[in-house]
Amino acid sequence: xxxxxxxxxxxxxxxxxxxxxxxxxxxxxxxxxxxxxxxxxxxxxxxxxxxxxxxxxxxxxxxxxxxxxxxxxxxxxxxxxxxxxxxxxxxxxxxxxxxxxxxxxxxxxxxxxxxxxxxxxxxxxxxxxxxxxxxxxxxxxxxxxxxxxxxxxxxxxxxxxxxxxxxxxxxxxxxxxxxxxxxxxxxxxxxxxxxxxxxxxxxxxxxxxxxxxxxxxxxxxxxxxxxxxxxxxxxxxxxxxxxxxxxxxxxxxxxxxxxxxxxxxxxxxxxxxxxxxxxxxxxxxxxxxxxxxxxxxxxxxxxxxxxxxxxxxxxxxxxxxxxxxxxxxxxxxxxxxxxxxxxxxxxxxxxxxxxxxxxxxxxxxxxxxxxxxxxxxxxxxxxxxxxxxxxxxxxxxxxxxxxxxxxxxxxxxxxxxxxxxxxxxxxxxxxxxxxxxxxxxxxxxxxxxxxxxxxxxxxxxxxxxxxxxxxxxxxxxxxxxxxxxxxxxxxxxxxxxxxxxxxxxxxxxxxxxxxxxxxxxxxxxxxxxxxxxxxxxxxxxxxxxxxxxxxxxxxxxxxxxxxxxxxxxxxxxxxxxxxxxxxxxxx
Amino acid sequence: xxxxxxxxxxxxxxxxxxxxxxxxxxxxxxxxxxxxxxxxxxxxxxxxxxxxxxxxxxxxxxxxxxxxxxxxxxxxxxxxxxxxxxxxxxxxxxxxxxxxxxxxxxxxxxxxxxxxxxxxxxxxxxxxxxxxxxxxxxxxxxxxxxxxxxxxxxxxxxxxxxxxxxxxxxxxxxxxxxxxxxxxxxxxxxxxxxxxxxxxxxxxxxxxxxxxxxxxxxxxxxxxxxxxxxxxxxxxxxxxxxxxxxxxxxxxxxxxxxxxxxxxxxxxxxxxxxxxxxxxxxxxxxxxxxxxxxxxxxxxxxxxxxxxxxxxxxxxxxxxxxxxxxxxxxxxxxxxxxxxxxxxxxxxxxxxxxxxxxxxxxxxxxxxxxxxxxxxxxxxxxxxxxxxxxxxxxxxxxxxxxxxxxxx
Numbered sequence: 001x002x003x004x005x006x007x008x009x010x011x012x013x014x015x016x017x018x019x020x021x022x023x024x025x026x027x028x029x030x031x032x033x034x035x036x037x038x039x040x041x042x043x044x045x046x047x048x049x050x051x052x053x054x055x056x057x058x059x060x061x062x063x064x065x066x067x068x069x070x071x072x073x074x075x076x077x078x079x080x081x082x083x084x085x086x087x088x089x090x091x092x093x094x095x096x097x098x099x100x101x102x103x104x105x106x107x108x109x110x111x112x113x114x115x116x117x118x119x120x121x122x123x124x125x126x127x128x129x130x131x132x133x134x135x136x137x138x139x140x141x142x143x144x145x146x147x148x149x150x151x152x153x154x155x156x157x158x159x160x161x162x163x164x165x166x167x168x169x170x171x172x173x174x175x176x177x178x179x180x181x182x183x184x185x186x187x188x189x190x191x192x193x194x195x196x197x198x199x200x201x202x203x204x205x206x207x208x209x210x211x212x213x214x215x216x217x218x219x220x221x222x223x224x225x226x227x228x229x230x231x232x233x234x235x236x237x238x239x240x241x242x243x244x245x246x247x248x249x250x251x252x253x254x255x256x257x258x259x260x261x262x263x264x265x266x267x268x269x270x271x272x273x274x275x276x277x278x279x280x281x282x283x284x285x286x287x288x289x290x291x292x293x294x295x296x297x298x299x300x301x302x303x304x305x306x307x308x309x310x311x312x313x314x315x316x317x318x319x320x321x322x323x324x325x326x327x328x329x330x331x332x333x334x335x336x337x338x339x340x341x342x343x344x345x346x347x348x349x350x351x352x353x354x355x356x357x358x359x360x361x362x363x364x365x366x367x368x369x370x371x372x373x374x375x376x377x378x379x380x381x382x383x384x385x386x387x388x389x390x391x392x393x394x395x396x397x398x399x400x401x402x403x404x405x406x407x408x409x410x411x412x413x414x415x416x417x418x419x420x421x422x423x424x425x426x427x428x429x430x431x432x433x434x435x436x437x438x439x440x441x442x443x444x445x446x447x448x449x450x451x452x453x454x455x456x457x458x459x460x461x462x463x464x465x466x467x468x469x470x471x472x473x474x475x476x477x478x479x480x481x482x483x484x485x486x487x488x489x490x491x492x493x494x495x496x497x498x499x500x501x502x503x504x505x506x507x508x509x510x511x512x513x514x515x516x517x518x519x520x521x522x523x524x525x526x527x528x529x530x531x532x533x534x535x536x537x538x539x540x541x542x543x544x545x546x547x548x549x550x551x552x553x554x555x556x557x558x559x560x561x562x563x564x565x566x567x568x569x570x571x572x573x574x575x576x577x578x579x580x581x582x583x584x585x586x587x
Numbered sequence: 588x589x590x591x592x593x594x595x596x597x598x599x600x601x602x603x604x605x606x607x608x609x610x611x612x613x614x615x616x617x618x619x620x621x622x623x624x625x626x627x628x629x630x631x632x633x634x635x636x637x638x639x640x641x642x643x644x645x646x647x648x649x650x651x652x653x654x655x656x657x658x659x660x661x662x663x664x665x666x667x668x669x670x671x672x673x674x675x676x677x678x679x680x681x682x683x684x685x686x687x688x689x690x691x692x693x694x695x696x697x698x699x700x701x702x703x704x705x706x707x708x709x710x711x712x713x714x715x716x717x718x719x720x721x722x723x724x725x726x727x728x729x730x731x732x733x734x735x736x737x738x739x740x741x742x743x744x745x746x747x748x749x750x751x752x753x754x755x756x757x758x759x760x761x762x763x764x765x766x767x768x769x770x771x772x773x774x775x776x777x778x779x780x781x782x783x784x785x786x787x788x789x790x791x792x793x794x795x796x797x798x799x800x801x802x803x804x805x806x807x808x809x810x811x812x813x814x815x816x817x818x819x820x821x822x823x824x825x826x827x828x829x830x831x832x833x834x835x836x837x838x839x840x841x842x843x844x845x846x847x848x849x850x851x852x853x854x855x856x857x858x859x860x861x862x863x864x865x866x867x868x869x870x871x872x873x874x875x876x877x878x879x880x881x882x883x884x885x886x887x888x889x890x891x892x893x894x895x896x897x898x899x900x901x902x903x904x905x906x907x908x909x910x911x912x913x914x915x916x917x918x919x920x921x922x923x924x925x926x927x928x929x930x931x932x933x934x935x936x937x938x939x940x941x942x943x944x945x946x947x948x949x950x951x952x953x954x955x956x957x958x959x960x961x962x963x964x965x966x967x968x969x970x971x972x973x974x975x976x977x978x979x980x981x982x983x984x985x986x987x988x989x990x991x992x993x994x995x
Contacts, residue, residue, distance in 0.1 A: 004931035013926040024915035042866020
């Protein structure tokens with residue numbers, strides 16, 4: 001195996017040995033130079049000229065409305081920091097500070113432990129100091145060696161818009177959060193990171209880059225000046241993001257929704273831009289910036305109306321009669337369906353051994369498709385839908401984007417639920433369900449669950465005959481592909497004229513949504529959703545066509561009652577806002 | 588299989604193990620000092636190093652029982668295993684922005700390139716110990732370099748320039764050891780040096796003079812000699828315009844790879860802090876645990892790459908000198924055994940091992956005092972770092988195993 005003989009000559013061996021010791025001597029010489037010959041110089045440098053690296057947080061990018069008005073801004077606050085290695089006596093100094101700023105020294109030391117990273121790195125003790133507290137501390141500076149102030153930018157909301165669910169909030173990075181972030185190495189303890197809403201979705205744009213400064217400090221830890229050997233780096237503020245919101249419309253609708261529970265979404269179908277989004281009840285967006293007391297916080301958390309929930313992306317609701325356009329599309333596209341054919345509504349309909357009621361118990365009499373849509377007759381749809389099957393209905397729902405995330409640009413969107421045959425088999429077994437379930441689905445009840453943002457997308461698609469882009473909150477290029485329902489052009493015509501009839505028909509359920517504005521045509525549909533949690537939810541969905549533009553609207557009033565009597569009048573108030581038109585060109 | 592008695596009859600250089608243990612102990616001492624202020628009280632660098640010391644010693648002892656022919660026989664298989672394992676990290680998420688680390692589901696990750704560099708060196712030893720090779724020709728040199736460059740290029744893309752260099756370096760002394768013409772080795776290096784020297788006119792002039800003399804002394808055919816000389820000069824002259832053709836961001840990327848000091852917030856800061864720490868240590872140091880500079884926590888990797896700065900500050904020049912002389916002595920022992928080996932494979936394996944150790948010692952030490960650009964290479968036995976400690980003890984085992992002078 002090891003046949004080849006070693007042929008190394010003593011000459012080669014000597015050269016190798018020489019190289020090794022030569023290199024060792026070079027290293028020894030260099031250490032000798034630094035440690036012995038230049039010892040004095042480095043020694044005094046180590047005693048008097050420590051270089052301290054101080055980082056400065058970059059302000060986050062601003063969040064603007066569609067016209068460039070500021071919705072979310074930054075505001076400098078004072079924080080108190082300590083350099084652990086320079087403090088003379090931690091316990092005594094903490095007690096002194098807590099006296100001067102009237103806070104608990106236990107809070108100081110718990111903050112200290114939370115943010116500690118090293119002996120000579122500024123460690124945060126307290127924040128939100130006011131001028132009086134600072135001047136108290138300034139007066140007693142002699143006793144407070146190693147204690148410093150710093151200014152950091154914090155989120156602040158200058159406009160009259162709240163929209164807390166949309167903006168989301170930022171969190172201070174602690175050790176645990178840093179471990180949980182994919183790019184945790186970019187953050188230092190105490191930095192802000194977007195945690196929900198737009199703040200989270202657009203974190204990489206908003207965060208900016210931290211500045212780094214180098215200071216020389218003397219033996220007592222006092223800063224002597226900037227270190228000249230090293231170039232500082234200024235903080236690089238985050239990028240501003242421009243939302244599609246309209247500040248005044250948002251503020252107006254927020255005001256309308258006070259003391260109501262539910263959702264109002266206004267969109268622009270042609271572009272997918274969302275002009276206003278309200279989830280009510282809400283909370284003040286500065287809830288998370290540090291001025292909140294423990295009590296306020298627990299009140300909000302335990303409120304049965306769940307103000308923290310973003311209802312328009314995370315709330316799932318029974319859609320009720322607003323799905324009737326889907327049913328109409330299923331019927332016309334899949335069957336040889338005659339819209340002029342009539343069914344008689346006697347107020348209820350017996351199918352097998354079950355009785356399905358119409359919302360109008362005295363019955364609508366003989367109605368065709370257009371009338372059935374206008375008065376939202378349930379019996380007509382029970383009878384008509386029998387000729388189809390659950391999977392045909394499912395496919396139509398999916399083609400309008402239900403049952404999956406719309407891809408709107410805020411995190412944690414819910415998917416809702418659209419049942420198909422597989423789902424029903426799994427849930428109820430092969431014989432545990434019957435065609436009766438389909439009848440329930442035909443009027444938007446049963447297992448169906450949708451999110452309001454899916455409904456806005458649905459309205460946008462109806463208004464644009466299937467070509468609306470994905471709903472979004474921030475002006476952006478390269479939007480993800482939206483679903484694209486492909487219907488016959490005559491089907492679109494029929495659906496749109498029936499939605500118009502909902503408003504214009506003398507008994508139309510949506511007639512209260514029409515504002516008295518000349519030239520403004522409303523298309524819509526109401527819904528009244530039975531739900532196990534209390535009174536009916538009231539829906540109004542639709543759009544206004546006015547001065548060549550379309551404005552889509554989704555209204556849901558939880559436990560509000562009937563869509564036609566509660567939601568439609570509110571829709572009118574909102575549509576009236578567009579009387580003077582709106583400049584939708586992006587700026 | 589050989590039995591333990593037969594090992595005892597031959598002269599196992601136990602000195603090698605003793606030196607390894609002394610260096611490890613010094614390392615632990617320094618790690619204990621910096622672990623005092625560590626936030627995680629359990630997983631301090633000190634504790635981790637002790638944990639990794641156990642498998643290191645077991646592997647080292649295990650190698651003593653390996654038949655030498657087996658190492659020779661399976662070396663190519665290990666070579667390919669090495670290439671595969673340096674590829675694996677590319678399939679998982681990067682750690683700290685690089686693909687150097689392989690997550691194996693344990694609380695720590697391993698660095699496959701550490702093992703691959705040993706496998707590569709052994710494979711090269713096997714190739715060069717083939718007695719039918721015509722070493723006076725140029726082709727074995729080319730093949731050798733292909734052999735080392737293949738894994739080194741993968742490692743370079745991780746990116747880990749330091750380890751890639753350590754992978755390639757053993758090829759030079761090993762080729763020299765197996766009788767390659769030094770002039771050919773010079774020819775391999777010349778283009779690289781021409782390019783590097785071309786950025787400084789004085790340096791380039793000196794280099795041209797040196798290269799000319801070497802070519803004249805080697806007495807090649809007139810035409811090829813002239814060709815070689817002007818080829819290199821031409822390459823040097825060409826590299827400047829080529830460099831200017833690169834986009835600025837490409838230039839920065841290359842520059843920070845070669846000179847991390849260009850990034851003032853990273854390496855330059857470390858070098859200043861490191862030199863201040865070492866220089867202020869003086870002859871006897873400031874005393875164990877009393878290093879003011881190292882406890883400032885300004886050096887992010889003080890437990891691995893900059894461990895000598897900690898030792899230099901706290902334990903002084905005496906200890907540094909002791910460490911360097913001990914390391915030089917260790918490498919001399921390996922050289923001696925390489926010279927005395929009966930067979931060429933053992934001899935090459937030992938000179939390869941010596942080169943790896945020496946490269947680490949030199950690059951790490953020189954870096955801490957700003958002699959060469961910062962390269963993330965640890966000091967053998969002393970620096971904290973699980974995979975590298977294991978590798979160092981594998982090398983120790985190989986040294987002892989292949990220094991037993993008999994033929995089997």
